Amino acid sequence: MNKIAIIGANEYQRRLIRKAIEMKLEVHVFSWLHDRKHINSDISFHEVDVRMIDKILSICKSVDIDGVCSISSDLTNITVNYICNKLSLPSNPPNVLRLTTNKYLMREELLNNNAPVPLFSSNKDNINFNFPMIVKPTDRSGSRGVTKVTSKSDLSEAIKRSSQESFSNEIIIEEYIEGREYSVESFTLDGKHNILQVTEKFTTNAPNFIERGHLSPARINTEIKEKIFNVIKKSLNILGIITGPAHSEIRINNQGDIKIIEIASRIGGDFIGSDLVINSTGIDYLQLEIKRSLSINIDKSELQQKSLNNIMSYFFFSNEDQLNFNNIRHIVKLIDYKIINKPKLKVTDSSHRFGYAVFEVNTSDIELVIKKLNLDKN
Known part of the structure; x- marks a missing residue:
């Protein structure tokens, strides 16, 4: 039985953990103590700060780990890539992590190679x-x-x-770049960058731009989509990404000009990589990443779109948001719904949102749902 190490156990990482269990792997989870309560007792849980990379490396060596991965977090991605390089497991070169976890260095590298950045x-x-x-x-x-x-x-x-x-x-x-914001999920296999999905992002706008919801696929035409694909593939080459997932964030102004905001060499968070991709395209992004980390062969057909559904996520900032969602619940197909925290007076970043819904919506109802949820304020 293959042994997989998963670094972190937050809401998004737990989806990765469940996927590894579904694949009948021996799962080792490394995370802080407060995450233990969310983890099944039959999983090997290692209570450790995810930044203690040498301690985690030592444990991985002792249990003879076959692969290491995580999603949604730059912090855990640093640990994953360090361990993989030390154990000669599938990984990007160390310089890729240096560039994709530091926004300034990333921006410099892209600018120096004529990629469009602010x-x-x-x-x-x-x-x-x-x-x-x-x-x-x-x-x-x-x-x-x-x-x-x-x-x-x-x-x-x-x-x-x-x-x-x-x-x-x-x-x-x-x-500051005026325009709509999007994220692009990709997976690099055998040196080829495969674009899996383009997601439209809805934020609180100024001053903090906290993400309120997402729509996959984004409301863009074929011409813009092709431009996005070309810009992202060029940028992934510039940053030296040779294997695995990437989460790219861009803005597009009214003239159709694309600016790269940032690129992470990992699967995106906020349910984009874990829920929206698979439900909108049929591509099992989490399974792809687990198989890659374990050096299990990936057929190119696994990267091909199998369906096209409109999938949205919506985050609750207040009781009013929860009520707004309940008012449109009868016209959507619910995939996941959870209340995490009590509502706070002010949401200052993504960790303060108190709940979420992930759901499928008919094409004919997209504009209505976006309006009812007060999302389209860009």
Whole structure:
């Protein structure tokens, strides 16, 4: 029986864990103590900080692990890639993780190779673009520390907030790009980048741009889709990604110009990679990543779209959001629904949202659902 190590056990990682169980693997989970209560007792749970990479490496060696993986988190992705490189398991070169977990270094590499990116700086005294601007940590996800700044008087406070959220106390300042936001899920196999799905993203807009919901597939035409595919494949090459998943975030303005916001060498979070891809396309993204990590052969047919369904996710920020969803529940097909926390007075990043729904919607009802859920405010 193959032994798989999964780093982390949050809401999204638990879907990966369930998939590994479904594949009848011996599953070893490495995570913090508070995650143990969510894990089946018949799984080997190792209570350890996911940043303690050498300790996790030692345990993986002792149990003779065959593969290591995680989804949705840059933090766990760093640990995964480090261990895989040490154990000669399938992985990207270390430089890929250096670039795809640091937004400033990533942006530099893309710019130097003529990929379309926003103007940016790491120094408030060396900015060559105008307000509004976006300030964010170089090494966090989930909208943590992200602020849209419209005047010089607010810049220092935004930088302070982003620095505090950053693991390295480093920030990036970039020009604000008007337009809709999308994510692109891909899987690289045998050196070929396969685009699995393009997802449309709905956020709270300024100042923090916390994700409120998603739609897969996105409402884009064939011409724009082809442009996205070309830009993403070029960018994955620039960053040196040679194997496995990638989660790319882009903005497209009204003229159809694409700007790359960031690219992660992992499966996307917020149920995009774990739920939306498989339910909208029939492509089992999680199984692909587990098989790749274990060096199990992947047939190219597994990367081909088998269905085309409209799948949405919707996150609850308030009791009103929950009520809005209940009002459209009769016209959608529910896939998953959960209340996680009590509603807070203010949601400042993705971790503060208190629940979610994942559901299928008929094409004829998409616009109505988006309107009723107050999503389309871009």
